[in-house]
Amino acid sequence: MTDHPLSKAALPGLAARYRAESRFKNYGKIAVIFSLAFLSFLIVGIGFKGVGAFVKTEVRLEVSQELIAEYGDDSFTLLRKTVLYNFPDAKGRSGRKAAYNMVAAGAEETLAEKLSMMEGSPSKFDLWLPTSDDVDIARKDGLTEEVLNRFPEVQRAWLISLDKQERFRTRFNVGFLTNGDSRDAERAGIGGALMGSIFTLLVCLVFSFTIGILAAIYLEEFAPKNKFTTFLEININNLATVPSIIFGLLGLAVFLNVFGMPRSSSLAGGMVLALMTLPTIIISSRVSLQAVPPSIKEAALGIGASHVQAVFHHALPLALPGMLTGTILGMSRALGETAPLMMIGMVAFIADAPTSFTDPASALPVQVFLWSDSPERAFAEKTAGAILVLLVFLVLMNLTAIILRKRLEKKW
Amino acid sequence: MVNLMTVQQVVSKPMAFDGTPKIIARDVCVSYGDRQVLHNINLDIPQRRVTALIGPSGCGKTTFLRCINRMNDLISICKVTGTIMMDSADVYHADVDVEVLRRRIGMVFQKPNPFPKSIYENVAYGIKLHGLSIDKADLDARVEKSLRRAGLWDEVSDRLDSPGTGLSGGQQQRLCIARAIAIEPDVILMDEPCSALDPIATARIEELIHELKEKFTIIIVTHSMQQAARVSDYTAFFHLGDLVEQGETEILFTNPKDERTESYITGRIG
Ligand SMILES: Nc1ncnc2c1ncn2[C@@H]1O[C@H](COP(=O)(O)OP(=O)(O)OP(=O)(O)O)[C@@H](O)[C@H]1O
Ligand SMILES: [Mg+2]
Numbered sequence: 001m002t003d004h005p006l007s008k009a010a011l012p013g014l015a016a017r018y019r020a021e022s023r024f025k026n027y028g029k030i031a032v033i034f035s036l037a038f039l040s041f042l043i044v045g046i047g048f049k050g051v052g053a054f055v056k057t058e059v060r061l062e063v064s065q066e067l068i069a070e071y072g073d074d075s076f077t078l079l080r081k082t083v084l085y086n087f088p089d090a091k092g093r094s095g096r097k098a099a100y101n102m103v104a105a106g107a108e109e110t111l112a113e114k115l116s117m118m119e120g121s122p123s124k125f126d127l128w129l130p131t132s133d134d135v136d137i138a139r140k141d142g143l144t145e146e147v148l149n150r151f152p153e154v155q156r157a158w159l160i161s162l163d164k165q166e167r168f169r170t171r172f173n174v175g176f177l178t179n180g181d182s183r184d185a186e187r188a189g190i191g192g193a194l195m196g197s198i199f200t201l202l203v204c205l206v207f208s209f210t211i212g213i214l215a216a217i218y219l220e221e222f223a224p225k226n227k228f229t230t231f232l233e234i235n236i237n238n239l240a241t242v243p244s245i246i247f248g249l250l251g252l253a254v255f256l257n258v259f260g261m262p263r264s265s266s267l268a269g270g271m272v273l274a275l276m277t278l279p280t281i282i283i284s285s286r287v288s289l290q291a292v293p294p295s296i297k298e299a300a301l302g303i304g305a306s307h308v309q310a311v312f313h314h315a316l317p318l319a320l321p322g323m324l325t326g327t328i329l330g331m332s333r334a335l336g337e338t339a340p341l342m343m344i345g346m347v348a349f350i351a352d353a354p355t356s357f358t359d360p361a362s363a364l365p366v367q368v369f370l371w372s373d374s375p376e377r378a379f380a381e382k383t384a385g386a387i388l389v390l391l392v393f394l395v396l397m398n399l400t401a402i403i404l405r406k407r408l409e410k411k412w
Numbered sequence: 413m414v415n416l417m418t419v420q421q422v423v424s425k426p427m428a429f430d431g432t433p434k435i436i437a438r439d440v441c442v443s444y445g446d447r448q449v450l451h452n453i454n455l456d457i458p459q460r461r462v463t464a465l466i467g468p469s470g471c472g473k474t475t476f477l478r479c480i481n482r483m484n485d486l487i488s489i490c491k492v493t494g495t496i497m498m499d500s501a502d503v504y505h506a507d508v509d510v511e512v513l514r515r516r517i518g519m520v521f522q523k524p525n526p527f528p529k530s531i532y533e534n535v536a537y538g539i540k541l542h543g544l545s546i547d548k549a550d551l552d553a554r555v556e557k558s559l560r561r562a563g564l565w566d567e568v569s570d571r572l573d574s575p576g577t578g579l580s581g582g583q584q585q586r587l588c589i590a591r592a593i594a595i596e597p598d599v600i601l602m603d604e605p606c607s608a609l610d611p612i613a614t615a616r617i618e619e620l621i622h623e624l625k626e627k628f629t630i631i632i633v634t635h636s637m638q639q640a641a642r643v644s645d646y647t648a649f650f651h652l653g654d655l656v657e658q659g660e661t662e663i664l665f666t667n668p669k670d671e672r673t674e675s676y677i678t679g680r681i682g
Binding site: 225293295296298299300301302303304305306309313314318 | 481486512515519521525527528537538588591595
């Protein structure tokens, strides 16, 4: 090695410092790789599991006019007769039961709908009906030996022959996004929970945004700085760290028991979440108000604007992007909350989607919690699917926050 | 009786000039918390003249300036005693509305602080705030007039909609001056308006001050002796919170009475 006068050998200790620095950089890289790996493991895992929830298996059955003529007004019986007609080898009580179990509970609705829309009366026609969750899962798993062994003898034979005759198909599962909860996995959807979450978040947004921003503006710009406001400030900061379940208990005690709001309603749920997000919004709004250079406000005051005008004309427009970002981040935290909602009864089994703020409602994360508790394999898939929907919503909200901030900031 | 005598002595004109003073400060003391930073300032500001406040850093020039338009009200720990009168009306009287006061006493800050809005909006804001224009055309005319007076019109007339914060430092300072004169105050307070500017921009602003004094009473804080000598008619020298000497600029610079003044203007302290 030639010793250049300006090489690092010229300064003792420099080489060691460089080594320490590069070691530090490598630790950082390892930490990033570790967290990335963990995150992708999680998302890919849930993605693989949950994708199936968005599609369903349908089976093609033949419907005959004779049966329609006989049982046309009673679609439930008609469905059963049609199933037996398609599986003529179903004998005895258990055989018939096995046959009925091939199609989904509620498939008669599809049948009835088809009948009502049909013109003319062909002697026979084919109809695609949703399969039961067991068949659905088996087909999604691939009809291997091991999978087929889960079924009784008769069904095994039917599955193989139906598959051979290509009487199975895969379709997008609209019901998963629109249906309410159900005890039957094939009918259960996140529609109700989704509506519940939207209603709850709306309530939460209205309350926490208006109250939070007004409180922040008042505390930051107008409140006298004395012991009382300092005390308030400390307490708001502390509130932000209170576990959410405590807010749930508070909501239970105050909103339900004192004010008598309807149990399990998105109104009560939204207000509990608003309590929870309020400190976050107040803090982030105050921080963004503080970030407005005081010289701007002084300039306004210097030409005779009142304090209120200086704040509303100059400080607020500059602070708004930060306030909105804080609000959306608070909202996305609220979207993911389960515990406080459970405290006010939103964990109940609710089959119908809420249509107003006072209807009993569920919420996405609560739905995830409920389904993850169910033993059926189909519900595991549903759980992952619901998590995917939840994640999509969270990403969308955070994206909105980023875009909003960029948009509003770019102006000046 | 003794008290009355002293008051009378103090009230007798501290600064010699013809005509009635625009602003009179008597026994002005200012403290931040427990620390007194201005002691018994007695100063008369002549009407439609330029008065320069000079003195070493930290001597209280900005503090005094901000007492005049009561910007110090914003600082909760700042306590002002004594009297400041404008046109023989007490500025610190309980009936005074600071918005009205600041409408008549404009201020240009040490650091240019245009609003993060368009150039047009920067100037128009004060006019709209005080309802000075009758219609849009009048507003436009007033904005143009102010920008012309501030010597900025030719540079920005084709981009009035672009942000004021996108201008150069010197242009921003002139924009702030345009904003201050747009509401046609009686008095303009300038706190080191040229401290961030190059000699050319400084020269333009000094020129501007010359033109503005036809209509406005100007008080300017400056660290540059040459600038004080060039632009001002009267000068007041502050030192460690005391008003040491005041008088016509020419006399004060050529024949200072106090040795502190002399050392400062000859560059020995500061
Ligand atoms: N907001 C404040 N709080 C407490 N003390 C202050 C405040 N503003 C100024 N002071 C003090 O008051 C004294 C006078 O300050 P001032 O800003 O008036 O000086 P100045 O003459 O304008 O100085 P410069 O030429 O450096 O601008 C200084 O000692 C300063 O530390
Ligand atoms: Mg100063």
